[in-house]
Amino acid sequence: MSRFRHRLALKIVLPFAALTLAIGAVGTLTATSALSSRSQEAFDNQLIHDGFVAQSMVQAGDADRRSILRLLTSGTGLSQNWANTPALQAWLERALTIHPNVVVETVDTSGREIVGVVGHGAVADTVTRNRDLSAWPSLSYVLTGGATGLDLVVPAPRAAIFTGQPVRNAGGVLVGAILVGDYLDDRAAAIRASLHDDITFYDINGQVLGTSLALGPGQWSTLALDGTTRNRVSPTTVVELSRTAGGPGMELVSTWVLRSANLGYVGTTASTAGLLADTNQLRIILVVLFLAGVLFTLAIGVWLARRIARPVHRLVEATRLVSAGDLAHQTPVTTHDEIGELTESFNQMTHSLKDKSASLKVTMTQLQDTYLMTIEALAAAVEARDPYTHGHTQRVEAYTVIMAKALGCDESEVSAIRRASVLHDIGKIGIEDVILRKQARLEPDEEIRMQKHPVIGVDMLKGIDFLDPVLPLVRHHHERWDGNGYPDQLRADEIPLGARILAVADALDAMTSDRPYRAARTFEYAKTEILKGSATHFDPEVVTAFIKSQRAIEDLLREAAGDEVNHHPSSDDLGGWRLHVVGR
Structure with a gap:
């Protein structure tokens, strides 16, 4: 009998051991693959979201720059101090007290710089004068009265974006232009501080203007966008690129448009180093847990199978009969240990189930009906009101x-x-x-x-x-x-x-x-x-x-x-859905 139980135990354990190994190996591979896929999907979704947020922050910066320009040109202070360079400088410095990173350039009608002021307050002033800025794109056109405003990107000596407009004196005579801007590397750093993703600005030819990546200007050429990539990017389409410069990462490239003018491209780069490290670590953990689980299962299975195979088999057969609906079945008690106690408890349970099954079915049916009626009544009450x-x-x-x-x-x-x-x-x-x-x-x-x-x-x-x-x-x-x-x-x-x-x-x-x-x-x-x-x-x-x-x-x-719609947005109403804001 002992030999029989030993052989039966082996017959129970060995097939399940092989099955455990096979399922575990396949499961580990599947789990790691699914984990990598989901991690990559979550990474891509976050990158897309961050790209949209970065675009919003770029647009917000453009709006801030236009607001500062309106502030400087709205009063009479600019025209009154225009002819007096020291007074004009002092007036600009006062006006820029709360805008430390703003660049302001004032030029005469020939494109010659009158005074340029960078920052104020906590940052030491940088003042320039008498530089020839006539070569700046579109500036001469504004200075001849051909346009009432312009947006331009200046690549050197330090890449910056400017918004400007002509300046006229009290008599309406064109006396020059004022431009308000900020440096692109400062803007990239500010966005990175909020998103924790690196930002790169490109010109319309795909060349880097400024970036928050830890790369020197001599390495910027490795980031340049080729013609194929630029042709794939449109106002409604973004392109995802794999990057290795500055560490492994993925870059989302979108257009850089300001008031319908195409200034170039904006890239949002997220590092994949952490994603790869976490995925590899989890793979190792899964493999170790799988191997430990297999060894533990085999050891315990061999020991338990030899002791409980026969009485458990009887209980398994009994559970099959009961699950098939034979609640009158009683399993014979052949041992006086825990298995025997379990068998006796099982017999008592089946007897109790037989007594309570009928009433439980009725109760559950009534409860379900009451629940459904309650839900329907409450919903109907809402729609009736x-x-x-x-x-x-x-x-x-x-x-x-x-x-x-x-x-x-x-x-x-x-x-x-x-x-x-x-x-x-x-x-x-x-x-x-x-x-x-x-x-x-x-x-x-x-x-x-x-x-x-x-x-x-x-x-x-x-x-x-x-x-x-x-x-x-x-x-x-x-x-x-x-x-x-x-x-x-x-x-x-x-x-x-x-x-x-x-x-x-x-x-x-x-x-x-x-x-x-x-x-x-x-x-x-x-x-x-x-x-x-x-x-x-x-x-x-x-x-x-x-x-x-x-x-x-x-x-x-x-x-x-159906298809009947009317599209007329209303203020303070997100498409007709009242979004109440506390305190407003």
């Missing part, structure tokens, strides 16, 4: 499920988000009809009253146990990523993921649905507005999931609303 919500909850539910699955939410999270989609506006039951059905924009006090509906909804749903996971989503679906939402002014990851998904879905349906004060917007308009709200109104990861799910969402929109 507010004509706008007709069909709203069904559409929002469909959008949230699509985006939740795109974000990898599990079934329980998807179920909670689905329920929250149905109930997120249930609090509107507590809002007066005069506000809820108003055919025009709400007054400030009415807005404040409307903002109470998430809290009202949570108060209504408290005490319903199966809705506990839904309450945070209902309460916080009007919170904003930047903390300016309501009712609790949560920010970023403080907001539950389901509420962040619901916020995007709610905004999308609000913009693509008819309102009393405007017609439905197009999907493209809604997408643009949601992208604008990324990292301010909405979670950037949820916005990325929304973009990835665009095709499925558009299909739902076409099924639900």
